[in-house]
Every structure is written in structure tokens, then in C-alpha cells.
Amino acid sequence: MSKDFVKDVTSMKDDFAQWYTDVVTKAELIDYSSVRGSMILRPYGYAIWENIQKELDSQIKQTGHENVYMPLFIPESLLQKEKDHIEGFAPEVAWVTHGGEEKLTERLCVRPTSEVLFAEHFKNIIHSYRDLPKLYNQWSNVVRWEKTTRPFLRTLEFLWQEGHTCHETDEEAHEETVRMLNVYAKLCEEYLAIPVIKGQKTEKEKFAGAKYTYTIESLMHDGKALQSGTSHHLGDGFAKAFGIEFTNREGKLQTVQQTSWGFTTRIIGAMIMVHGDDRGLVVPPKIAPTQLMILPIAQHKEGVLDFAYDLKDKLSKTVRTGIDASDKKPGWKFNEYEMKGIPLRLEVGPRDIEQKQVILVRRDTGEKQTVSLHNLETQVQEILNDIQYSLFEKAKTHRENKTTAVTTFDEFKNQLVQKGGFIKAMWCGDEACENYIKDETGATSRCLPFDQEKISEKCVCCEQEGKHLVYWAKAY
């Protein structure tokens, strides 16, 4: 392909951060604005989010949850009701102090998350065990006052869903916490083709106000980890602070057990960094706004355009199909849809029409094949399925190659420098060791995986017993 047509992207190997910035802007996922640290989600970026939303919303409803909408603002006194929570969030909230010309008597924070708003509402509407469980979800924007920001990964404002539930017992809340983590894991693996490690966050890394936090962690192409979704068992911390009580089956007053769980636009950053390459984005078919793009070749010749549009109508029944019949040069078009990571390209010209065939080109492998019109729909579907599968397998292999079990701290440091990725190592459970590792290596504890193994006797950092297997990594 002639260099003239190419929107240049920095090579991943040369500068991964610059590669990322190039891809998010040149694939037209986002644009910057004069609002520091915020991003504009452009049509293509938002369409990917809509597809993720649609699938996740359907899963959330199928698991019995109802959507609601809470206010954007939280009065300062309300945010302060749960001590751990305010401590965790106070440094990173935006404060509204004036409404119109008038100074407010109480500051309002722009929600960084909505536990306290849900808690106040739950107190109003829950009275008896008959009112439980309450299974709510909200789609919304939230704001966290980050100093350094990056599109999708860390922005002042982001879009997400936050689930909030109340239960009769600790056990039920635990089951819910697991259930929703599994919904997230399935979405990542089956739709976004991103393999995840499920596990528990350490005390230090758990959500401010939670009893414990479950997480799914994924690994980016550059060997850094990304927290991809979290599910918190809140215990009765908020419930006690807000007095969310109900008359139980024995006729006694009891405090509810709560959970909360969230999934954000951040995952689009993960999708980019797991599947992308030096030609741009690679979007998994299940989540792609356009799964197949038709490019008519020599379209000025008689019959080509009609044929291409007929094909589009036919394929649109089973596949999200686009067509570019503009007068732009073929090279520009090839480059553009590769940059946008559209899974499959279909080329059709006069000779193909004559021979009752088309050319299909895979975005992930670049593989070209000539396919008979006779069984085109079946072939397209099969190739899309294969792309979906291959992307997941490739990402999984990459993660496995970048996961190293170590038993000594020297090994830990060496492997992290040489290979990056996940370091599996035993930990005594002491926060001092966790902090030491972070300070010395830059790696943080990602999670205590649900699949625990004992790979050595001692903590990788001290002489104490190694109680937990931990995945460590540098992370976004």
C-alpha cells in the first residue's frame, strides 16, 4: 500500500504510550476539548460503548436487576456519613459551591460513585424482609478529580454502570458479589475477547467502605495490567451508617447486607491495548459497530455499485455491514478501515462479479480469501466467529507468556524488568510487604486469584509464611 494513503501511527515497540494516543485519535474514537482531562466520545467510540452497554444491560436485567437514576450531586454532609468512604473519595471529588449568582450554604460534590445516595434511598423504601432483595443498577457519568489523565483509562469524567443491592444475609450478598463479577468476566471474555483473572483485592486496594472487593484483571500488550471491573461486598457499613433496617422473618429489626459493582468506559482502553497493532485498532466482531465493510472496486464500471449494494442488503440481515462507495482512493479506504479495526473487509469488482465470488480480508491476520457467492453468508459468519475466537486465544497466549511464577524478591525484580506482565508470588498478608514491593518495583498487588496455589513456603518479600498467592503487576 502506498505510503501516501497511510495515517501514520507510531509503532508500539517504539513508544507504546504514543501508539495508544495515535490510535484513539486517528481511529476517531475520541477528541480532546478545552475541558482538562475530559474526552469527547466521537460516533465510533460511542457506538462501541453502546454495544457494550446493550449487552451488559441485558445481562443485568436477566439477573433480576432494575435500572434507576440517582442525582448527580451529593451534599457534603451525606458523603461524610460513612467514614472510610469519605476518606477514600474526598481527595478526588469536584465541588460545586455556587448555584447561579448565589453561594451555597452547603457544598455539593459531583458524584464519584453513588453508594451514599442509594443508601439514603434504601433507608426510605426498605422496611420488611418482603422488600428484599433490592437489586438496582444505574447508567451514569461520574467524576473523579485525577491529576494525570489518559483517554478511557483515567479521565476526570467517565461513563459507567453502578449496581447497588440490598440483601437479608451476608451469604446472599456474597453470592451477588460473585454473580456480578462473573457477568463482567463473561462480558470481557466472550464479547470483548479479553481474558481475565478473577480474584480478591487486598485490604489496601479494596473499595473505600467495602468489606471486600472482587476484581477482574487483564493484561495489556505492553505487559501492564488493567483492573477491568470490580464487585464489592459492602457488608453492613453503609447500612449501619444510614440505618437501613428491616423487620426480619423472626419479626426482629436487622441491618441489610449490601453490594455494589461497576464497569466503565475504561474497558475500551483495554480492548485497544489487548487487540490493537501497528496498523491501528482491532475490534472483536461481537462488539464491532461495523463487522464487515464492503469496498466496491472499479466502482465506476457498470453494475459494480448495484451489485455491492445488493450484497449489503443481503448481508445486513445477519451481519452489521457497511459500505464505502465514496470516490476516495482504495488505498485510503483500506487504511481507514484497518485503522478503525473493522473485523472483515469485502472487496468486489467486475471480475469477481463475473466469477460469482468476492474477496474477504481479515483485519486480525491480514489473510485474504476468495469466497463463492453461493455460501457467502455462512462463510462470513464462520470467519467472524473465528476472528472472535482467535483474538481471545491470542490474548490468552500473550498473557500466559507474560505470567511468571517467582519465589524470591530478586527474581521478582528481574522478571518484572525483563518481561513485565504478571508476576505470581506468595505473600504473607502484611501491608508492609505490599508497600515495600510497590516502592521497590512499581508493581502493585492486582489480586489474590480465586484459584489459589502454594508456589512457595515463604512470602516473596519477608521471612514470614506465604499465605496467599498474589498476582502482581505494573498497572494502568
Add this chain to the structure above:
Amino acid sequence: MSKDFVKDVTSMKDDFAQWYTDVVTKAELIDYSSVRGSMILRPYGYAIWENIQKELDSQIKQTGHENVYMPLFIPESLLQKEKDHIEGFAPEVAWVTHGGEEKLTERLCVRPTSEVLFAEHFKNIIHSYRDLPKLYNQWSNVVRWEKTTRPFLRTLEFLWQEGHTCHETDEEAHEETVRMLNVYAKLCEEYLAIPVIKGQKTEKEKFAGAKYTYTIESLMHDGKALQSGTSHHLGDGFAKAFGIEFTNREGKLQTVQQTSWGFTTRIIGAMIMVHGDDRGLVVPPKIAPTQLMILPIAQHKEGVLDFAYDLKDKLSKTVRTGIDASDKKPGWKFNEYEMKGIPLRLEVGPRDIEQKQVILVRRDTGEKQTVSLHNLETQVQEILNDIQYSLFEKAKTHRENKTTAVTTFDEFKNQLVQKGGFIKAMWCGDEACENYIKDETGATSRCLPFDQEKISEKCVCCEQEGKHLVYWAKAY
């Protein structure tokens, strides 16, 4: 029905405002929170919004628009770029002055609407006539610092969609303005069963920064009007202030022509006040989260529950069907689903099963009919269609009864006091008369209807020529 079961609602005639508040809370559409002027959209209220959203989003996409997402915050300097716009909105915006512990060097307002953010982005991405038209839409929350608030009708924060488009010519922008007003009108009339008057706002009432504003106006049960959707031709005001220029077909630099248009959760307030009655909400079938509710009678008797659940499975294929098989008393259930305005209730007990029939009860008329199982699906669909149609016709008749043409100011005042509703009267076009009418009667100009008639020679207020027919009304 025994009084014991009844959630009491104030009668409309006694106190319409209290009736409204009773309905929104007792039908569980909303709850209040400690956030002044904001509301919590509860599952039932949010489900209605989701249905409206789904239909409108589909219309917006079918008319060629793409969804995007802009930042929540607007730097003060950006808001100030278009003079009329800042003048109109400054008194009613919320200001963020602190991020975390730090005071900001520039205040950020929480978007009251997003014209300036779109304008800044359009400047970046539009260069040539080939980039036009740009047809964007955003689903989001916005904040306006209202002093007195009311659920749905006027709240500090509300949900909406805002369309923003750029065009080559004034004419194209005009067509777009009309097109989207028609989309809103169709949604109101065909889905929400709310008849609307289409027309143009006066200079005084138009959007701050627009060339002109088109509106749809509806009439509530108490005879007050409600602005139900607006579509603005922005001309080149924002485009000039922001420098949104493109190379036109003649190779010359030209400024774009813009439109914006919005539709909000406010419409749920209209739905309540147009269709509701003293037993609560009446939800039009097309927008109802549950269209038919099955209530098994004597459900402890053998076979009743199985039969009812089978019916639910069967009807769910074509109708959004619910079932309440809880142990609550029938009277409570009747009352609850009437309060929630579910269009159709299906009762089925042992005798009905024996006779292969069920009872259907319409929410709007209270009419009961016995329907054979044989053609139940068809009958249900027909009755739902009839309810949808009847609600619209009833609302239209009500509006016609409450619309009075007057030629003198005395008549104007008398009719407004006696009947309320819309007053049709000629206007000279002078803002002094518009202000005088408002001050003297409390009625504002709702619109200059597209269907203009000349009902008298002179302005209803002064001795000048009556140039325009205007709909006047007290309004929410």
C-alpha cells in the same frame, strides 16, 4: 373496593398540584432525596423513560444522526464565547470551583446544555463541504439552577437528549429544524398519546443564542400548557463566535449553519397530567413498561397459578405482560396497578378456567369484558390499540374544549380565568404587548402556530395591526 386497600390520592379538582405530587410518589415513579430540587427516578419511572428513549433514539438514528458524548463541565471562558447564550444561561448554572483540595484557576460550569462544547468540537473536525452535514446527538444529564422545583417538570438536574447539527446552507438547517420538531411531535402524538400544537416561539421566548425556536406545546388536564420539545435554528451565531468554517463547493471559506433540539424527562410530567385521573396514573400502551397485568383469582385453588403462568408465557410473545401472584389481597392489587396506570388488567379464576375465558379490565374507562381464550391475543392487541387511540382522542377533545379564540383583551382575561387552557388571539409582534399580557394575566405566549389564521384585525392588546395568531396560556 374497600377503602382499606386504597392508597389515597388527593382529588384533581380539590388540589391539582397535590394530586400530581401524590401520583408521582404513590405510583413509585420518583422519590425525593436530600439533594434539593433533584429527584430519584425509581424503577417504574426509569422504565417509562427507557421506553421513550428507545423509540426516540431509533427515530434519531433513522434520520441519519449519530450519538456522541461530550464532557459534563464547561470552562467559564468557553461558555462566554457566544454573548446571548451566556446571558441566558449564566443565572441558572451550577459552578464547580474546587477539585479535591485545590481551588481551580478557572470555574467550570456543569452543562445546562452543550452548544459551546459541540461548537468547539465542530471547529476541529469540519474543514470542507465534504464534512457536512454533521448530524450528532447526545443522551445526557444537564443541570439548571432552578429556585422552585417539581418532579419531572422543573428539576435541578434532568435527563434529555440534545441534537446538534451543522449544515452548508440556511435552508438545510431550516429543514433539519422542522424535521426534528416533527420527530418530537410524532413521538408525543403516536406514542405518548399527547396532542401537540406546532409553532414558533417569539423572540422573547426563543432559545438564548438561536435565530429562531420551534416548539411543540401540549395542554394539561388543569388547563395549563407545557412546552414539550424544542428545535432551534441557530443560524451562524455560534459558528461565527467559534469560527466553524469550511471550504465550500466554490472553494471559498464559509461559516456553517447550525441547529440544536432537545427532548427531556419533562414529558413524563406531561403524560401524567394529560392522561392521569383520581385513581392515579394512566400510561399509554405503547410506552407502558407493563401493558397487561395478570391477577390470578383464588390462586390457592388447584390449577389457577399454572394456568395464569401459562397465559403469561403465551401473551408475553406479543404484549409486555406482568403477573402478580403474591399473597397480597386482590383489592390491594387492583388499586396498585390502577395507581401505576397499567393499561389492561386480566383476571382469571377457577370458574373462568372452566369456561375457557378471562376477564379484561381497561384502566382508562374501567370497562370490563369477558373474553374467550380462543381469540385472547387478538382481543388484547385490539383493546390496547383502542386504549392508545382513545387516550389521544380524549386528550385532543379536552384541548379543543379548552381552546378559545378571543379578539379583545377583556375576553382574553375572562376566558383565561373561567376556562383556562389555550387562548388564541392576534398579536402585533411588539414585545411590550407580550410583556403586558404576561404581567396582567399570567399567560405567556406559547407559540405562533404554523397553521396561521387571521381571527381579527388588531392586536388583542393594542391598537396596532394583529400580525400573528398566537397561542397564549399559563404554563408549567
